Amino acid sequence: MISIIICSRSSDISPFLRDNIKATIGIDHEIIVIDNSNNQHSIFSAYNWGVKQSKYPYLCFMHDDIEYHTNNWGRAVLNHLNNNKTGAIGIAGTPYHSYMPGAWWGSGIFYEHILQSSKINREPVLKSNSNGLVCRQAVALDGVWFCIKKSLFDLIKFDETSFKGFHFYDMDICMQMHRLGVKMNCINDVLIHHTSIGNTDNTWIENALIFQKKWQQVLPALCVDISFNQLCRFEYKTLNEFIWICASNNWPNKKIYSLALKYLLKFKRGYLFYKTPGYFIKFSFKMLFKKGAPFYS
Numbered sequence: 001m002i003s004i005i006i007c008s009r010s011s012d013i014s015p016f017l018r019d020n021i022k023a024t025i026g027i028d029h030e031i032i033v034i035d036n037s038n039n040q041h042s043i044f045s046a047y048n049w050g051v052k053q054s055k056y057p058y059l060c061f062m063h064d065d066i067e068y069h070t071n072n073w074g075r076a077v078l079n080h081l082n083n084n085k086t087g088a089i090g091i092a093g094t095p096y097h098s099y100m101p102g103a104w105w106g107s108g109i110f111y112e113h114i115l116q117s118s119k120i121n122r123e124p125v126l127k128s129n130s131n132g133l134v135c136r137q138a139v140a141l142d143g144v145w146f147c148i149k150k151s152l153f154d155l156i157k158f159d160e161t162s163f164k165g166f167h168f169y170d171m172d173i174c175m176q177m178h179r180l181g182v183k184m185n186c187i188n189d190v191l192i193h194h195t196s197i198g199n200t201d202n203t204w205i206e207n208a209l210i211f212q213k214k215w216q217q218v219l220p221a222l223c224v225d226i227s228f229n230q231l232c233r234f235e236y237k238t239l240n241e242f243i244w245i246c247a248s249n250n251w252p253n254k255k256i257y258s259l260a261l262k263y264l265l266k267f268k269r270g271y272l273f274y275k276t277p278g279y280f281i282k283f284s285f286k287m288l289f290k291k292g293a294p295f296y297s
Contacts, residue, residue: 002029002074003150004060005050007043011035013064026072030055043143043169044160051153060147062192069115069191076189077147080135087182088148088174090141091190096226097140097171098238099219099267101212102245103200104140104171106238109224111136111186114144115193122195130188138186139178139221143170144194148177155180162214168207175215200245208242212263232272239263 004021006013013033021031032053034046041049047061058081070076080089092112094104104110115124130136156176158169177184198204212219220231239260246256264272 001027001056002058002060002077002147003050003054003056004029004031004062005034005047005054006031006062006064007034007036007041007046007050008064010037010064017064017067020067024068024071025074027074027078028056029074042160042164043166044158044163047158047169048160051150051157054150057150058147059150059153060145061143062145063143063194063196065195066145067193067195069193070189073190076187080185080187081147081149085183086185087152087177088141088146088184089135089187090138090146090184091187091192092142092144093138093140093174093184093186095136095138095222095224096234097175097219097221098235099212099216100235100239100242100263101208102238102242103208104142106241107234108237109234111138112142113186113188113191115191116197117193117195118197119195124193128188130186134189135185135187137223138174138184139223140171140174141184141186145190145192146170148173152177152180152182159214162210163207165203165207167204168211171211172214175211175218175221178221179218200248202249205242205246205249205251216266235267235272 002025012035013031018031021029032050034041034050036046050061051059058077060077077089080086091114092110094107094110096107096109097104098107100106111129113128113130114126116127117124156173159172163169163172174184215221220235226234243256243260246259247253
């Protein structure tokens with residue numbers, strides 16, 4: 001009933017992961033592994049190829065470095081996606097995706113339910129803010145693990161033309177679904193352990209800018225009621241983190257400043273810029289004298 005699609009960094013997934021899936025999923029499934037050991041695919045093209053090979057009506061896209069901690073998690077997926085109103089689910093995401101370029105979590109309003117560790121800190125830590133709610137509506141889902149009805153791929157696909165590499169495939173496919181009015185939910189009844197953390201390198205920055213340019217007419221995307229002041233806060237927090245990421249990747253200060261100013265002036269015809277001058281003064285001071293330090297927190 002579920003086709004699991006994995007873009008693997010080796011010729012196959014580990015026997016442990018294959019056994020872990022088989023032991024916990026609880027329903028009929030197939031595992032489609034896209035061999036990317038020679039880095040011959042972007043994750044966009046790999047996932048598109050996986051969709052073409054799949055035979056079941058529900059698709060699960062997942063990283064190859066996770067472990068399932070929930071028995072019969074496949075049944076939970078079916079319970080969520082059998083709802084006609086729901087087209088996709090994930091274990092992390094946000095109800096607000098900013099106009100400013102940056103990470104989906106950058107606004108500070110996001111949902112997650114996941115065990116997380118890294119190569120440095122191997123002890124898993126439960127990151128969960130579900131507050132007991134089994135599902136909450138989102139406009140974007142993180143790609144570490146998410147499931148989509150296969151029927152939607154008559155209208156959507158991973159954009160291997162605009163993007164390269166391994167970043168923003170999840171945000172872009174979610175924005176395609178959001179534009180179609182597809183409901184997406186973050187859930188807390190499937191628990192996975194993710195053993196690595198993301199890499200916000202220069203390729204990530206480039207794809208962030210491509211994503212913003214592609215979707216600027218429909219951003220910000222949201223499914224929650226917020227005030228104008230909250231909107232300003234979310235946008236400035238996202239831009240703040242993006243500035244920090246650019247500075248961490250050794251972008252020149254003037255280039256960061258010029259980029260940030262461009263987006264501030266473009267957003268809603270400059271309303272954000274003109275209606276919140278205090279933020280911009282603080283931003284300018286930090287950028288000019290603190291070498292790219294975050295201007296807002």
